[in-house]
Each structure stands twice: as structure tokens, then as C-alpha cells.
Amino acid sequence: KTATNRRNEPIDMNGDHVYRASTTAPVNIAVIKYWGKRDPRLNLPTNSSLSVTLSQSDLRTHTTASCSPSFSPPDTLLLNAQPQPLSDARSQACLTSLRALRSALESTDPSLPPLSSYPLRLSSANNFPTAAGLASSAAGFAALVRAIADLYQLPQSPTELSLIARQGSGSACRSLLGGYVAWDQGTLLDGTDSKARLVAPRSHWPEMRALILVVSAEKKGVSSTTGMQTTVQTSPMFQTRATQVVPRAMREMETAIAGKDFPGFAKITMRESNSFHATCLDTDPPIFYLNDVSRAAIKGVEAVNEKAGRIAAAYTFDAGPNCVVYYLEEDGDVVAGAFKTVLGEKEGWTGEQGKAVKGAEGVLQGKVMET
Ligand code: DP6
Numbered sequence: 001k002t003a004t005n006r007r008n009e010p011i012d013m014n015g016d017h018v019y020r021a022s023t024t025a026p027v028n029i030a031v032i033k034y035w036g037k038r039d040p041r042l043n044l045p046t047n048s049s050l051s052v053t054l055s056q057s058d059l060r061t062h063t064t065a066s067c068s069p070s071f072s073p074p075d076t077l078l079l080n081a082q083p084q085p086l087s088d089a090r091s092q093a094c095l096t097s098l099r100a101l102r103s104a105l106e107s108t109d110p111s112l113p114p115l116s117s118y119p120l121r122l123s124s125a126n127n128f129p130t131a132a133g134l135a136s137s138a139a140g141f142a143a144l145v146r147a148i149a150d151l152y153q154l155p156q157s158p159t160e161l162s163l164i165a166r167q168g169s170g171s172a173c174r175s176l177l178g179g180y181v182a183w184d185q186g187t188l189l190d191g192t193d194s195k196a197r198l199v200a201p202r203s204h205w206p207e208m209r210a211l212i213l214v215v216s217a218e219k220k221g222v223s224s225t226t227g228m229q230t231t232v233q234t235s236p237m238f239q240t241r242a243t244q245v246v247p248r249a250m251r252e253m254e255t256a257i258a259g260k261d262f263p264g265f266a267k268i269t270m271r272e273s274n275s276f277h278a279t280c281l282d283t284d285p286p287i288f289y290l291n292d293v294s295r296a297a298i299k300g301v302e303a304v305n306e307k308a309g310r311i312a313a314a315y316t317f318d319a320g321p322n323c324v325v326y327y328l329e330e331d332g333d334v335v336a337g338a339f340k341t342v343l344g345e346k347e348g349w350t351g352e353q354g355k356a357v358k359g360a361e362g363v364l365q366g367k368v369m370e371t
Contacts, residue, residue: 016070019115021150025142027059028052028174029210029324031269031316032249033276034183035224036232036242041089042191043170046232047246050182050199050253051174052326054210059128061136063143065151067118075120079140086122093167094145095120102152115152122147141168142175162196171224178202180257182250205260211335213323215293224319227280227287234284241279246272262328266314269326270301273316289319297323304338 028051036046054060075095077086086095102116124143126136145165149156158176166173166183173195174181179202186194222230231238249272256264280287294317301315312331316324327335 014070016068017113018066018068018070019113019118019151020064020066021147022062022064023143023146023150024060024062025139025146025175026054026178027136027139028171028181029054029316030171030174030318031265031314031326032246032253032272033318034170035228035276035279036238037170037228038185039189039191040229042194043090043166043168044191044194045170045183045185046238046242048183048185048250049171049174049246050180050250051171052180052208052210053175053178053202055202059126059139059212061124061126061139061143063122063124063140063147065144065147066121067115067151069118071119071121073119075122077122077124077144079124080126081123090141090168091144094141094164095148097164097167098145098148098152098154101149101154101156105152105154120148137169138171138175141165141172144168145172146176159195159197163192163194166191166194166196179204182254199254200257205257207329209327209329209332209335211325211327211339213297213325213339215291215297215321215323222287222289222319227283227319230285230287231279231283235279235282237279237282241275245275249275263311266311266326269314269316277317289321290317291321294321294323297325300338301325304335307338308334 030049030051032048032050034045034047034049038044038046075086077084077091086092099116106112106114106116122144124140126139128136142165145161145168149161154161162173162176162183165176170183174183177196177198180199182197182199184193184195184197186192188194249268253265253268253272255261256268277290280289298315301313304313305311308331313325313327313335316326318324325335325339
């Protein structure tokens with residue numbers, strides 16, 4: 001518990017002011033995948049990507065940033081109450097950029113307190129089990145950047161802040177915006193045009209739903225960062241994917257979203273996930289993210305579409321075995337019905353659920369997400 005002064009502002013034991021801001025950032029799930037860096041230091045990608053940001057109420061990171069003249073250095077970060085290193089180059093790139101923006105404000109207005117010189121205390125928590133094995137770095141870095149930008153009262157827009165979050169984790173730049181978000185790869189060497197762009201707000205297509213099927217709670221074998229670098233270096237298919245397959249998919253996807261064309265959206269999403277995993281398989285040594293249970297989820301989606309006689313659902317997989325199924329609210333019964341045994345009766349992630357697709361490589365558990 002923190003004490004407060006007469007103006008109800010938090011103060012610490014020495015009577016020094018503690019400045020604080022809290023925020024949340026949601027997870028985003030790409031339908032056109034980022035895979036490959038042309039500049040690993042600045043996190044500049046070899047292709048543009050596009051994702052759907054999930055609703056804040058579902059999978060999100062909550063972060064509180066505080067600073068005070070009485071805090072002793074260095075800056076610290078707690079994730080789900082566990083101390084985390086903050087000295088890595090990516091975190092440092094974010095903190096340095098945010099401090100530079102604050103410091104510029106302070107030099108134009110000397111009445112502002114010199115927050116940029118105070119040590120930071122950051123505390124983050126995910127509202128989903130970290131053990132669910134879902135990529136959390138996107139929401140994590142987006143929340144970190146947003147919380148410090150709020151603490152520093154920075155005037156920069158979410159798109160401008162996406163340039164900073166990108167340096168933490170590429171996919172994080174897309175979590176600064178809601179709805180349907182592109183990350184344009186950009187062409188400049190300093191990366192100042194490699195940032196998030198709103199393709200359409202959530203309200204444009206609010207019927208979109210995402211069903212998350214957790215296949216494995218285990219940490220993935222090959223991290224995205226390492227995996228994509230090996231792909232760039234060794235996959236003969238990679239060049240075609242980055243220069244031809246993805247640019248075309250980006251154009252088609254933006255058209256499908258603009259026209260709210262679900263079959264188009266779904267076809268591109270599935271083809272794109274398959275292209276990405278084919279490129280992983282084409283890497284030397286090959287990277288296997290999908291397992292038998294993932295493939296059973298693909299079969300499940302194919303069965304849904306066959307039964308419906310049209311494309312009602314689309315699967316996509318990131319750098320791990322877990323499946324995300326996109327569908328429209330009106331098809332909730334058709335899609336959720338097909339995966340009913342994995343959804344269970346209660347909301348949540350309890351272990352008894354999910355007996356439908358059980359294999360040596362995992363048990364499916366599912367949860368419906370708003371987008
Ligand atoms: C397969 O953003 O985690 O999820 O920039 O190295 O932190 P770094 O990689 P990261 O990669 C995400 C890869 C992906 C596709 C995507 O989200 O676009």
C-alpha cells in the first residue's frame with residue numbers, strides 16, 4: 001500500500017512523489033505473418049504483415065509504470081510478480097527512445113518534473129496463464145511502451161509509439177492499435193517508416209471472432225527470433241515468399257477486409273499460415289511448429305467448412321502448435337459446435353476440458369475471443 005499526500009497523490013517513505021501510470025495492451029494474431037528481419041538490431045522486417053487485435057477483455061497484458069527521485073537505479077521489471085531482466089538490447093532500445101522523447105518535452109518546458117532522469121519500476125501481469133504457451137511478447141512490449149508513454153505524458157500517436165514497440169518485439173508494434181492492423185515493412189534504413197497502420201477499426205467488422213485452441217502449454221522449441229533468422233539464411237523458398245507471396249497476400253487481404261469478404265479473408269489466412277509453416281520446414285535444419293494435434297485442428301476446421309458447404313472458419317498458427325480459428329459470430333454454433341467438447345461448459349482454461357482431440361502431443365483446450 002502506498003501512502004498519499006494531501007492532494008491524494010502517492011508518495012514514498014521519504015515524502016518524494018511517486019509518478020505512476022497503468023495501461024493494458026491486447027494480444028494480436030497475424031493473418032499475414034511477419035517472418036524474417038532485414039535489420040535484426042532495429043527489428044526491420046523482410047515483409048509487411050497484418051493482424052487482428054483481440055479484445056482488451058480477453059488476452060491482454062496489464063502494466064504499471066512508476067518512477068520517483070527516491071527509487072534507486074537500475075530500472076526494474078516484474079512479470080507476474082517475478083523479476084525479469086531489463087538489460088537486454090531490445091528493452092533498452094524502448095526505454096532509451098521513451099526517455100529521449102520525455103527529455104525533449106522537459107527541455108521545452110522547464111516546469112515539468114525531470115521524470116526522464118528517475119529510475120523506473122515496471123510491473124506487468126498477463127490475464128491469461130503464461131503456461132498457455134501463447135505468444136505474449138506482442139502484448140507485453142505494447143503495454144510497456146504505452147504505460148511509460150502515459151507516465152511521461154508523451155503526445156505521440158499510437159502509430160508513432162509503434163516505432164518504439166517494434167524495437168522490443170516486431171509483432172508488438174501491431175498491438176498499439178485495435179482492429180485490423182498492418183505493419184508496413186518500410187524502405188528506409190533507419191526504420192522510421194516501418195510502423196503500424198490501421199487497416200480498419202474493430203467497428204468495421206465487429207462480427208469477427210477468434211477461437212483459441214491451446215494444443216500445448218509447453219514453451220516452443222525454436223523462438224521466433226532465432227527461427228526467422230535461420231529461415232532467412234537457409235530457406236530457398238524464403239525469397240519468393242517475402243518478395244512475391246506475401247505482397248500479393250497483403251493486397252488481397254486488405255481488399256477482403258474492406259469488403260467484409262469472409263471466405264476471401266479465410267482463404268488467404270489459411271494459405272498464408274501454410275506458406276509460413278512450409279518455409280519453416282524449408283529451413284535448414286527444418287523447424288517444426290505444428291504437431292499431430294495441430295494437424296487435427298486443421299482437419300476439424302476443414303470438416304466445419306465441408307459440413308457448412310462454404311468457408312465458415314479459418315485456421316492460423318504462429319511459431320508454436322496452438323491454433324487460432326477465425327469465424328463470424330453468426331457461425332458461432334457451427335464452429336463452436338464442432339469444437340464443443342474442447343470448449344467445455346465453463347469459461348476458462350481448466351484442465352478437465354478438451355477431450356476431443358487427444359494425442360501424444362497435447363490436448364486441445366479452447367476459448368472464444370472477441371476481436
Ligand atoms: C510467427 O514478434 O515474436 O508470430 O521481433 O524477434 O520479437 P521478434 O519476433 P516476434 O515474431 C512473431 C512471429 C509470428 C508472426 C507474426 O506475429 O506476425
